[in-house]
Amino acid sequence: MIELKNVTRRFGETVAVDNINLTIETGEVCVLVGSSGCGKSTTLRMINRLLSHSDGDILVDGQDITTMNPQKLRLNMGYVIQGTGLFPHWTVARNIAMVPRLLKWPKERIDARVDELMTLLGLDPAIHADKFPQQLSGGQAQRVGVARALAADPNILLMDEPFGAVDAITRENLQLEMLRIQQQVRKTTVFVTHDIDEALRLATRIAVMDQGRIIQHDTPENILRRPASDFVENLVGKQDRGLKLMSLRPVRDLMTAHATPRPPEAGAEGLKEEDNVRLALSVMLWRDLPQLAVINARGEETGFITRDSIIGAGA
Ligand SMILES: Nc1ncnc2c1ncn2[C@@H]1O[C@H](COP(=O)(O)OP(=O)(O)OP(=O)(O)O)[C@@H](O)[C@H]1O
Ligand SMILES: [Mg+2]
16 A cells, blocks of 8 residues: 655645645556646655655555665665666666666576566567567557556555557557556555546546646546536537446346357357447447347357447446
């Protein structure tokens, strides 16, 4: 657990972070969102002591971080930054192995860990391990950055616009991967972005920041349904909220389940239970279908979802 209590950071006259209170529970993904200069990166960097705080207290698992050795503190916190921060003259494998090497793991353990992480992030070690960062695409480099942050299995992940520099499709893939990895290795994560859709998708809770303050700290659903101010309402896009709420709702919530799973009809296009309702509606509109089958991981049809049930459910 991470706690910020009345934390302030000044740079000369500038108050970059203004008396914020924020508690991040173990295993949750807290997304800091807000416009440029509102204090997101400063907040993140105070947590791993890359920056000191001017006032207030920051506790990690109940312990005041100023009483901890900064190097030790950072070894327990993976840190991913925009533009990856990879060492250009080190191979992918060596970059990922950075922290385990600092921790003096035996070579076999490091090699196995590098392999495991590359595979987890969808990078074939046989193809990419010996490449240098400039031989990778932007999205691949971002994956290496995430692998490096995860390498020594830290309890906490700090991610500062990690997917900022890639195209929309790669970004979406990285977000989906992040959700998948989070299900497998559940880390307490603080994630910075100025993209509200990314925040809604990844967060368990969102902290909306403006001018160094936290305006609202709440679940994605509550941020959409009950914005605390006009600022938050505009940030989430007033008129787009109906569709944004749809993308938070899994198909599972509105499907009609069969009594027992059955084999799918030949050629039927199906959705997964964890797909979101907005996607379901989009597929039905595009294919001009009144309903779609829902398919489980074994390829069986477990039920169906209808266009009417989606519209009828409202926001
Ligand atoms: N090292 C520094 N020296 C002086 N001022 C700084 C320093 N770092 C940040 N600031 C100021 O603190 C404020 C918050 O900066 P911060 O980098 O935290 O914003 P941010 O929310 O991460 O913005 P962005 O979305 O552009 O990355 C800004 O006004 C910035 O100019
Ligand atoms: Mg920043």
